[in-house]
Structure formats: structure tokens, C-alpha cells
Amino acid sequence: MLDAPIQISIHDNWDGITAQTLFKDIWQTPKKQLHQWRMEKTVCKNEEIINWLEPLRSGDIITIKINHEQETNVQPNSIPCEILYEDEHLLIVNKPAGLLVHPNHDERNTLANSIAAYLQSKNDQRKVRHIHRLDQNTSGAILYAKHVLSHTILNKMLENRSIQRTYWALADGILTSNGQINKPIGRDRHHPTRRRVSKTGQAAITNYQVLECFPHDQLTFVQCSLATGRTHQIRVHMQALGHPLAGDLLYGGSPRFSRQALHARLLEFTHPFTLERIKVTAPFHDDPPIFDLTRYS
Structure with missing residues (x-):
């Protein structure tokens, strides 16, 4: 699972542009990473080594043969973990109140431990990275990247305020x-x-x-x-x-x-690879329910 390739279908919006433009200008892949992929010939188009200057066509399949970084610092712990959205590129999780997002030292009761256990149950031990955090006693939706390219792009999107x-x-x-x-x-x-x-x-x-x-x-x-x-x-x-x-x-x-x-409550953004509009709402799980508005008058 750790060497599972990234596959991306070329959207109509990218028809006619080169792979170099897509990776460098649209996805803003770091120069060092892009250089490594070019030298190692790990990027393919329709199962052939890509020509970086050749125009892409709608429906082309880009494959990046990547060795996903394995999670070694976070021990899996089967804390209930509500997945709100998941595909091969990103993950959105509903964090309960009371959980830290990531362990500071050797804690095992954090959201990161929970996600590690969830991925392990799918025979996947890759390292996922949170794009933003929530305070320990704040609940709700948190976005994670599942590989190095989505991590780069989603971080840029957060900086550019295109993740609401x-x-x-x-x-x-x-x-x-x-x-x-x-x-x-x-x-x-x-x-x-x-x-x-x-x-x-x-x-x-x-x-x-x-x-x-x-x-x-x-x-x-x-x-x-x-x-x-x-x-x-x-x-x-x-x-x-x-x-x-x-x-x-x-x-x-x-x-x-x-x-x-x-x-x-809500995360909304355009998916960086499918260009679909992702809109995810996180339900409440407090007991007693803080956000049950019928309690108030």
C-alpha cells in the first residue's frame, strides 16, 4: 500500500496545457519535488513516461509512482473516528471535543492515533498530515492530505483562503x-x-x-x-x-x-484534482448536546 501510485484524470479545464504548466503553475509543486520526479521518471501519462512539454488531453490519466511516507511516530489507537469524506488524495474527519489533534510527546489518545488505527485497518500505514488544527476542546471537521502533492496544494489553498x-x-x-x-x-x-x-x-x-x-x-x-x-x-x-x-x-x-x-461545522472547497465542489458538514456529538437549540429559549 505504501507504494500505491497517485492517479489523476485530466479535467476538461486542463485540456491543451502541458504537464509542466499543470505541475508547476497550477498545482505549484515545489521545485525540488518536481525535479526529483522528472529525474526519476516517476510521472507517467497513459502508462508511458510523460513528455512534460506535450499538451495534455481531457481524460488522460496521470500516474505518479510515489513511495508514501510511512507513519512511524504515531501509535495506532482505536478511538472512534468519524470519516466525513475520503478519497485517494484527502481525508476529512469529525474531531470530538476533548481530543488533541496530534500528540505532543508520547500521548496515544489523540485524533492522529485514531486516524492511524483507521488507516491500519485498511492495511494502509501512510503518514497523513493535517492542513489545519482545532483546539483540544473544539469539535468538528479537520482536513488531512494523504500524499505529498495534495499536502502541498491544500496548504496553498488554505493560505490563499480558497478553503472556507x-x-x-x-x-x-x-x-x-x-x-x-x-x-x-x-x-x-x-x-x-x-x-x-x-x-x-x-x-x-x-x-x-x-x-x-x-x-x-x-x-x-x-x-x-x-x-x-x-x-x-x-x-x-x-x-x-x-x-x-x-x-x-x-x-x-x-x-x-x-x-x-x-x-x-462546515468545510467547503474545490477539489484540487477532480475540480468538484466539496462541501462537508460535521454533525454534533456532545452529550448533553450543546448545540441542541431546543434547549434554549
Whole structure:
């Protein structure tokens, strides 16, 4: 399984361009990687060594003979793992609240351990890489790359903001209008893990939309989308707005819930190889259910 080739069918949009243009300009393959593949002749078109300057045609099959990097640092652990989307290029997983995304030392109770066990059950021991993270006590959809080329492309897409991430949250207090929070975020020198709004911090932009208000419970159901991806961004920005997330004790939220009421609800992007529009919604699994809105009034 580790030497399984990558296969990509040439889309109509790429008809007539050269392989060199596709790899270098459209997929933005790193020069070192592309040079290695060219020297080793590991890229084929329709089962023949590719001519990099020859025009591609719709329906051509590109094959990259690659030795996938084997996962050696993460021990498999059969923690339940909900797969929301999977193909040979990428993986989207619904992370439960309470799990770290990746072990810091020798932890075995992380999402990475769970995914390693899932892949092992399919006789696949390749190393997958997360494209973005979620805080330990935030739940929802996380995107992973399954090989080096998809990792490069998806990282670029995240940087270019062509991967839309939508979060649902319950904020303390009542917000009455939609808005944008544009405040830089930096480390809090008085606390090892906390972040804060800081003039010298990194640029951070969060757009928020009020979906529903619950005056009796003093809660507002908010949808947030990220134009940047700073650590704790939504949590810090909502605190700065004067409406910290319910359950988020680190940032002044009420102790209403056992964790911050934040869920990565939706991932949406154009698949880099099929050019299909991928739209994945992550269900909730809290018990008791934080996002069961019938609980509030």
C-alpha cells in the first residue's frame, strides 16, 4: 500500500496545457519535488513516461509512482473516528471535543492515533498530515492530505483562503447585528497558552453572523468564518467583542458548559484534482448536546 501510485484524470479545464504548466503553475509543486520526479521518471501519462512539454488531453490519466511516507511516530489507537469524506488524495474527519489533534510527546489518545488505527485497518500505514488544527476542546471537521502533492496544494489553498471554514458557536450575552472583527492576535506574556488582541500580533479577521438569540438564557447562536487562521482566533475575537464563548473559561466565558461552545461545522472547497465542489458538514456529538437549540429559549 505504501507504494500505491497517485492517479489523476485530466479535467476538461486542463485540456491543451502541458504537464509542466499543470505541475508547476497550477498545482505549484515545489521545485525540488518536481525535479526529483522528472529525474526519476516517476510521472507517467497513459502508462508511458510523460513528455512534460506535450499538451495534455481531457481524460488522460496521470500516474505518479510515489513511495508514501510511512507513519512511524504515531501509535495506532482505536478511538472512534468519524470519516466525513475520503478519497485517494484527502481525508476529512469529525474531531470530538476533548481530543488533541496530534500528540505532543508520547500521548496515544489523540485524533492522529485514531486516524492511524483507521488507516491500519485498511492495511494502509501512510503518514497523513493535517492542513489545519482545532483546539483540544473544539469539535468538528479537520482536513488531512494523504500524499505529498495534495499536502502541498491544500496548504496553498488554505493560505490563499480558497478553503472556507465555517464555525458555529454559542456566545455569552445578546448580539444584535452581524459584523467583522479585524484585530491582530499575539501571545499573552502572562499566560503560557492564552492569546490576546495585540497591536504587535499577527493580522486576524473573523466574520460573524447572528443566527439566533436566546434572551432568557443570555446566549447568542453565532456563525463565524475565518479570513485568517490564528491560534484561538474566534475565542480571542469574541472575548474582544465583549461576548466570550459560553464554556470558555480561559477567555472569560460563563461556566455553562464543560468546554467552549465552538464547533467547526462546515468545510467547503474545490477539489484540487477532480475540480468538484466539496462541501462537508460535521454533525454534533456532545452529550448533553450543546448545540441542541431546543434547549434554549
